[in-house]
Amino acid sequence: MSHQVELSEYKQQIADLYSRRSSTYDNGDWHPRIAHRLVEYAHIRPGQQVLDIATGTGMVALEAAQIVGAEGRVIGVDISTGMLEQARRKVAALGLSNVEFQLADAEALDFPLNSFDYIFCSSALIWMSDLVGALRLWYGLLKPKGLLGFHAFADTAFIEGVVAQRVLEKYGVSLLFSKPTGTVEKCQKMLQLAGFSEIEIKSELDGSYISLEKAKGMWIGNASSPVPGQYPNPLLQLTPEQLAQAKVEFDASLSALQTEQGIWNDLTIFYVFGRKPR
Numbered sequence: 001m002s003h004q005v006e007l008s009e010y011k012q013q014i015a016d017l018y019s020r021r022s023s024t025y026d027n028g029d030w031h032p033r034i035a036h037r038l039v040e041y042a043h044i045r046p047g048q049q050v051l052d053i054a055t056g057t058g059m060v061a062l063e064a065a066q067i068v069g070a071e072g073r074v075i076g077v078d079i080s081t082g083m084l085e086q087a088r089r090k091v092a093a094l095g096l097s098n099v100e101f102q103l104a105d106a107e108a109l110d111f112p113l114n115s116f117d118y119i120f121c122s123s124a125l126i127w128m129s130d131l132v133g134a135l136r137l138w139y140g141l142l143k144p145k146g147l148l149g150f151h152a153f154a155d156t157a158f159i160e161g162v163v164a165q166r167v168l169e170k171y172g173v174s175l176l177f178s179k180p181t182g183t184v185e186k187c188q189k190m191l192q193l194a195g196f197s198e199i200e201i202k203s204e205l206d207g208s209y210i211s212l213e214k215a216k217g218m219w220i221g222n223a224s225s226p227v228p229g230q231y232p233n234p235l236l237q238l239t240p241e242q243l244a245q246a247k248v249e250f251d252a253s254l255s256a257l258q259t260e261q262g263i264w265n266d267l268t269i270f271y272v273f274g275r276k277p278r
Ligand SMILES: C[S@@+](CC[C@H](N)C(=O)[O-])C[C@H]1O[C@@H](n2cnc3c(N)ncnc32)[C@H](O)[C@@H]1O
Pocket: 011, 014, 015, 018, 031, 035, 053, 054, 055, 056, 057, 058, 059, 060, 077, 078, 079, 080, 083, 104, 105, 106, 107, 121, 122, 123, 124, 127, 128
């Protein structure tokens, strides 16, 4: 795959966003924990071929590479050069020779059909422009009996998104965030539409209390940042005055949710698996 990718403006914004975040992305334990669980649930075996889509700093890819061993191979793809730089740095530190990282758009992959035993997409599916279209493309890249595994988040997850959605609806702005994959039924339906069978979805309650100040700081009101699955950012419909007023309402809604422990930030997650039939 080439070292240059043609990206739409939407995807270039995503790539730039994650490149800016790349040096601190691995801080904290939540991303590593859920990436590890996705790999763990998939039961990869030595000798297998694995594709990690939207690999980021390579959390899934690097764990998979250690399991598939010298006889196996792992490829991680991402559109963010900054994230891939971090991933390559980690490969070098671990001394692994069975994993490589490529700059590529997950929705325009040109690997040969029937190439991979496992395909993962950890914490990234909602960034795709066409969810079912992406799943169909990845289905083609799996070998018969191959397994796709991805994360999806409940439509109750991420307090800043849920509250912003509610506030911004009053301004005629509809933000999708996790809605397209926000229930087990929706995930199941998407996989069926893409041709997958033996669908298994593990739903796990997760979340933590965060401070009111932290929650307020998570306001998504920057219209020049990308939002998942929607381009251009629907916030561009609003005037600066409307956005400022929406922020006041956002803060007030959060204050109303405050408890003695802080604000509950739900992070309910679905580990979603589907198999390509024989
Ligand atoms: C939340 S991070 C997840 C990274 C990693 N999979 C993990 O679990 O830590 C989302 C990643 O998706 C990547 N991404 C978004 N859209 C993409 C696309 N169309 N093709 C490839 N990568 C994409 C971003 O660059 C970013 O690295």
